[in-house]
Amino acid sequence: MMFSTFESLAGGIALALLSSALFVAFFRLARGPSLPDRVVALDLISTISVAIIAVYTIITDTPVLLDVAIVLALIAFLGTVAFARYLEKGVS
Amino acid sequence: MFISNILLALTWAAISGEFTLHNVLLGFIVGLGILLMAQRVTGRSRYFTKVRQVIGFIGFYLWELIIANLRVAYEVMTPGYRIRPGVIAIPLDASTDMEIAMLANLITLTPGTLSLDVSTDRQVLYIHALYVDDIEAVRRNIKEGMERRVLEVLR
Amino acid sequence: MKEVITSLLMLGGAAFAFLAAVGILRLPDLFSRMQAATKCSAFGVTCVMLAVSVHFAELGIVTRAIMTIIFVFLTAPVAAHMIGRAAYFIGVPLWEHTVTDELKGRYDMRTHALNASDHPPSPNATIKP
Numbered sequence: 001m002m003f004s005t006f007e008s009l010a011g012g013i014a015l016a017l018l019s020s021a022l023f024v025a026f027f028r029l030a031r032g033p034s035l036p037d038r039v040v041a042l043d044l045i046s047t048i049s050v051a052i053i054a055v056y057t058i059i060t061d062t063p064v065l066l067d068v069a070i071v072l073a074l075i076a077f078l079g080t081v082a083f084a085r086y087l088e089k090g091v092s
Numbered sequence: 093m094f095i096s097n098i099l100l101a102l103t104w105a106a107i108s109g110e111f112t113l114h115n116v117l118l119g120f121i122v123g124l125g126i127l128l129m130a131q132r133v134t135g136r137s138r139y140f141t142k143v144r145q146v147i148g149f150i151g152f153y154l155w156e157l158i159i160a161n162l163r164v165a166y167e168v169m170t171p172g173y174r175i176r177p178g179v180i181a182i183p184l185d186a187s188t189d190m191e192i193a194m195l196a197n198l199i200t201l202t203p204g205t206l207s208l209d210v211s212t213d214r215q216v217l218y219i220h221a222l223y224v225d226d227i228e229a230v231r232r233n234i235k236e237g238m239e240r241r242v243l244e245v246l247r
Numbered sequence: 248m249k250e251v252i253t254s255l256l257m258l259g260g261a262a263f264a265f266l267a268a269v270g271i272l273r274l275p276d277l278f279s280r281m282q283a284a285t286k287c288s289a290f291g292v293t294c295v296m297l298a299v300s301v302h303f304a305e306l307g308i309v310t311r312a313i314m315t316i317i318f319v320f321l322t323a324p325v326a327a328h329m330i331g332r333a334a335y336f337i338g339v340p341l342w343e344h345t346v347t348d349e350l351k352g353r354y355d356m357r358t359h360a361l362n363a364s365d366h367p368p369s370p371n372a373t374i375k376p
Contacts, residue, residue, distance in 0.1 A: 024272050039330055051295045080326040084326070
């Protein structure tokens with residue numbers, strides 16, 4: 001019983017760390033200075049979101065949410081690749 | 093050889109009647125042991141050296157990954173910059189797409205190096221390295237550490 | 248015991264994700280930032296997913312967690328490579344203390360080809376037939 005609260009305590013700390021990570025990455029996203037910097041920050045934000053969902057899965061004991069994490073990881077990769085192509089080739 | 097190992101694992105799980113991850117993994121290991129003992133009958137196979145190489149490779153990879161993270165963590169946490177970044181060309185021995193892709197992925201995930209691009213004729217890989225004290229040393233490290241292992245596993 | 252391992256993995260993963268974010272804010276140029284972002288975030292997600300598989304310990308969930316890990320390991324370097332290449336191509340500046348740049352001037356700006364023909368090939372390269 002004591003350990004289950006211990007685990008949720010660790011989960012809370014992990015969530016706090018991850019949220020502050022989101023905040024810091026968002027700072028880079030807002031500041032730039034170049035477009036690729038923003039893309040890297042966006043990529044990092046989506047990866048952190050995957051981690052947040054996974055931690056939330058553990059805390060609330062709902063493994064269904066894991067599917068959301070997988071789909072988010074997939075879509076984030078697609079978005080990054082699309083951004084990179086856009087940067088390199090232009091809009092055409 | 094790999095297929096028969098999987099078959100043995102599945103048989104183990106089916107006969108012991110418990111289809112859980114632990115049991116299938118246990119069956120795989122037992123099957124590996126059985127195949128190893130049956131080598132006298134079936135003749136020597138490249139499978140076991142391959143398995144050893146792959147396990148060694150995964151261990152090496154994880155180790156490098158942990159080192160990479162601790163190094164970046166140290167760099168980030170301490171004030172001031174100690175990094176000496178640079179872009180370096182690495183001539184490639186790897187020739188097929190698979191080998192180059194594996195090597196590039198591995199380089200990206202190891203300490204202080206990030207693969208940027210492969211030349212159009214696929215002879216040279218360009219990497220960004222964080223700690224360039226000696227260009228030749230970095231180049232030699234990549235070639236003798238990473239590339240040798242990748243080619244050992246894939247060829 | 249299981250709870251302790253789960254908690255440690257979760258905290259480690261969160262710490263590495265946080266380090267990636269701090270690294271992306273602190274390091275001086277895009278390429279160094281990408282180094283921190285790629286490695287630390289991949290490692291962070293790996294730790295958290297391992298925590299998930301230790302916590303639930305069911306075949307379906309462990310498979311999904313491991314699939315996610317493999318997926319992240321395959322895609323993070325590819326994404327970094329594509330952004331790095333695009334950034335170099337559009338001329339994002341390197342840090343002023345960068346030691347060497349052997350990629351300079353090798354891109355053909357019109358065809359996007361990367362020419363390395365004057366670079367000495369590997370001493371023991373195999374010549375393809």
